[in-house]
Amino acid sequence: MVEDLKLYGTSACSYSLRIELALKLKKIPHDYIEEDLFNKSPSLLKYNPVHKKIPVLVHNEKPVAESQVILEYIDETWKNNPILPQDFYERAMARFWARFIDEKILPTAQKAIYLEGKEREVMIEEVCEQMKLLEKELDGKDFFGGDGIGFVNIVGNVVAFWFRMKRELLGSDQVCTPEKFPSLSRWIGNLQEIDVVNECMSPTEKHLAYVRSRIEDIKSAPK
Structure with a gap:
């Protein structure tokens, strides 16, 4: 199955950049969508209707929001190069x-x-x-x-x-x-x-x- 992975973020925001860093550390291919936080896209609002914020990771059309939650999701889904301790x-x-x-x-x-x-x-x-x-x-x-x-x-x-x-x-x-x-x-x-x-x-x-x-x-x- 081909993975469909998209990251909605903005390069000025540290919360977004920490997700980009985790994906790169694990060498996970993904599409990056830069958001204008003063003019949020319909896609961002659809995928994060609760907080309406970045970052949002969309994996096979399933959205995950909040940066620490996303980091844990990435680590549990892609086991290579773990970012959380095993102990x-x-x-x-x-x-x-x-x-x-x-x-x-x-x-x-x-x-x-x-x-x-x-x-x-x-x-x-x-x-x-x-x-x-x-x-x-x-x-x-x-x-x-x-x-x-x-x-x-x-x-x-x-x-x-x-x-x-x-x-x-x-x-x-x-x-x-x-x-x-x-x-x-x-x-x-x-x-x-x-x-x-x-x-x-x-x-x-x-x-x-x-x-x-x-x-x-x-x-x-x-x-």
Whole structure:
């Protein structure tokens, strides 16, 4: 049976790029459909009527939404080059840290961007405390969860971007420094040495524009 696999995403969004990275790591042929998030296609709305968001993976006309759910689906469907650990406990820990990144670190970092003054300082301090927990988990390791790139590294690649773009996003170089976070800094360097990771990075200005547009949406949303 010929596989029909399509990924609906946008190259400015880290959630979309993590799916592209997983597919490339597993060498899975697929069609990529770039979405305009300000003018969403009828296909995207059909395949993800609940959240109406990217990414959406459509496998033989069966849609799967939400990036971490998609990553697990890919890993369970195509067994080569596994991205989740085979040990059940390590797999549970990978899910834990991936959710910590998406549910704790990223929302706090977003708040730090759109708040100002003292409120921003409080959020910056909070995200630094959260990053310390990641730093501790990574201590002495080249990658999260093992010797190579896997589930947490794929999800956490967005943290690497925010770490590098701290001045553009937060107006300061002093938030996440190599001195404060030596293990995370080394991990980012390790990621940058992997060709397929670099292939799945959004151009900096395009990603910054996307992040800023999302922040403006948050600021203008009804309170």
